[in-house]
Amino acid sequence: MSASLEASADPGQTLDYDAIVIGAGMSGLFQLLRLREMGMKVRVFEAGTGVGGTWYWNRYPGARFDSESYSYGFSFSKELLEEWNWSEHFAPQPETLRYLNLVADKFDLRRDIQFQSRVAAAHWDEAARTWAVTLEDGSRHVSRFLITAIGVLSAPTLPRFEGMDSFRGLSFHTARWPHEPVDFAGKRVAVIGTGATGVQTIQEVAKTAGHLTVFQRTPNWCAPLHNRKITEEEQARIKADYPTIFQRCQETFSCFLHTPDPRGTFEVSKEEREAFYEELYASPGFGIWVGNFKDTLTDRAANKEISDFVANKIRQRVKDPKVAEMLIPRNHGFGTRRVPLETRYYEVYNQPNVLLVDSKATPIQAITPTGLRTSDAEYDFDIIIYATGFDALTGAFDRIDIRGEGGLTLRQKWAQGAQTMLGMLVEDFPNMFMLLGPHTALGNIPRSIEYNVEWVSALLRHMQARGLTRAEASAQAVAAWTKHVKQIGAGLLTNEVDSWMTGVNRNVEGKETRVIARYSGSAPDYRAWCDRVATEGYRDLALA
Structure with a gap:
């Protein structure tokens, strides 16, 4: 894919990578694997010293799954399923971290991961159709696509x-x-x-x-x-x-x-x-x-x-x-x-x-x-x-200076509440894909991760086959999805209560009031909507 991307890019623009992924948790690891299979040059930037995301950072005593272990692990590799034995019905954190390290080693993922590299900013360049990602150490890296794998509960408060x-x-x-x-x-x-x-x-x-x-x-x-x-x-x-x-x-x-x-x-x-x-x-x-x-x-x-x-x-x-x-x-x-x-x-x-x-x-x-x-x-x-x-759902995004078309910040875009298409794309932020953004289906998280990674990867393959280098959610698609998310949340008692699921965190300024920050419909219905977008040729997106 690298060659086709370079051919379509601004001649004066040099790409360091085809895609940059932020975060080496479960979603970042799986997305890296899928992008690599497509022939992409990928770099994952991870703030920690190792892989694991949630299971790297949360080492407190008693940390463990509350969904059954065997429903939580990756399902994409039969060989991995055969190789790994869960010791408990609800595995403790050290075991889950060992599992994710096995995944990283088995698929040789570490060579494309840069640890101790916290992303400070990501700015879109419309003329070049690229994202410039700046780390806290000041280094700058340019890619065609930006994929956030930063988690739902990853910004502690x-x-x-x-x-x-x-x-x-x-x-x-x-x-x-x-x-x-x-x-x-x-x-x-x-x-x-x-x-x-x-x-x-x-x-x-x-x-x-x-x-x-x-x-x-x-x-x-x-x-x-x-x-x-x-x-x-x-x-x-x-x-x-x-x-x-x-x-x-x-x-x-x-x-x-x-x-x-x-x-x-x-x-x-x-x-x-x-x-x-x-x-x-x-x-x-x-x-x-x-x-x-x-x-x-x-x-x-x-x-x-x-x-x-x-x-x-x-x-x-x-x-x-x-x-x-x-x-x-x-x-x-x-x-x-x-x-x-x-x-x-x-x-x-x-x-x-x-x-x-x-x-x-x-x-x-x-x-x-x-x-x-x-x-x-x-x-x-x-x-x-x-x-x-945690500053849930949008907090990890707020901690990065993300700027789309015309220098618009994601914070500004979401000032009155998140607006997304499928929880994965945002209007005015081309070529940015969120694997666990607000308004995506949550529940048993790894099941959502696998689906969303596959959906994003299929879209990129669609673009790759046609020599396309720009993808953005249309205003109509964002409005339709955001309206749908709000409609299916009506009547739910959960949306009448202050909690991280309604975006409330009294330890964070500006997050004292409730918003509809999560998709509260069923996962099968969510996937059906996403599948329709794909089978209709992604006409809800502006592709170029």
Whole structure:
């Protein structure tokens, strides 16, 4: 492809690469492989020292899958599926990182990856039809295409507390965990935040910490993970069943092995409902969230039924009634925010060395040299862990100076909310493709990654065959897709709640109000729309 690109380019413009990919996580690795197969000259720029993306950065204790391991790995290589054995139904972070390193080695991907290379800016040159990518070290690289593989939850955010730099002990965000082991034995530890990463961290730190204090602003509904080792017999069955497993993922609403029950909550008796809830609560994985009655996330009365059920489970598991009530959410129903999966998380609060603090009632006022101060008390700590989440969906884009036609920044383009075509293209930003942009189907992320990489690769092959060097989403296609995304989000209880799924992050200026920042329809419907665009010859794009 390089030759055809050069022939069509501005004679005065020299390309360093046919394509630059930002990020060496799962999407970046797979996109690199597909582009290389097309004969492209590709460079992947990765900020870290190794591959893995999410599984490179998030090394906090307890980090692991909450979708079944065998539904999460890559499906494109039968040889890879045969070679790799998942040890647990929900694999821990170190194992997943080993897996992704195996992928990089098996397909010889590292030779096209430049590590410790954070992208600072990417500017479009219309005359030359190229992207100029500048790294933080000042080096500049020119390519025909720019592909972002920067993730949905990859821009960690810290709270804006006074005195954070003054703390004399250890402190870090869960997504910037030290690469060397952290010893909690006998230590006074604070964890700030009780979202998914907070829950996983808390249940592990509590095992060895001298004393653990959890600062909770908003309680979350959690459900049991029910993880266990995979036996040899199960391993053989999984490998034999891989075609069925991945076919199931293609058919379900959000690419998990679970999908909504076709019945409505009140189509069955109260006794049947209770039995069904008990079955889901006792089952592994996300079934209780994405495999519940079909109206759980649209009907308030239905949502109250499951919320009351889980609230009673919390009361049964936490011995102190006051603490149990503190752990029950009051401002949102079950499943309307991302549901953390846990292993004896609630039992942590029965331990004498664990204290739960309501940081909404008694806000944290400042970090001090020896700990932190709330509105009613001072606390001394040896370690402070910030489990304060991410600037989701658009945050990783905001941290790069991306400029399209006429110098328009992506921040300016999305000032009133993201506008995309299929979550993969943006008008006024030609030759830029987003593998996990806002408005794309999420759910079981690797399934989305594989589809989107294949879609982008097919478009580039289409252009390659015709000697085309410029692709841009049309205004009409962007308007149609953005309208569709907003329409299918109507009536969902999740879009009435402040969370990263609605673009809210109080630690980020300008992101205090809700937006429709994600596609909330089914993955099969998403793929059908994308497939139609391709089969119609990409007429929704301006190709030249």
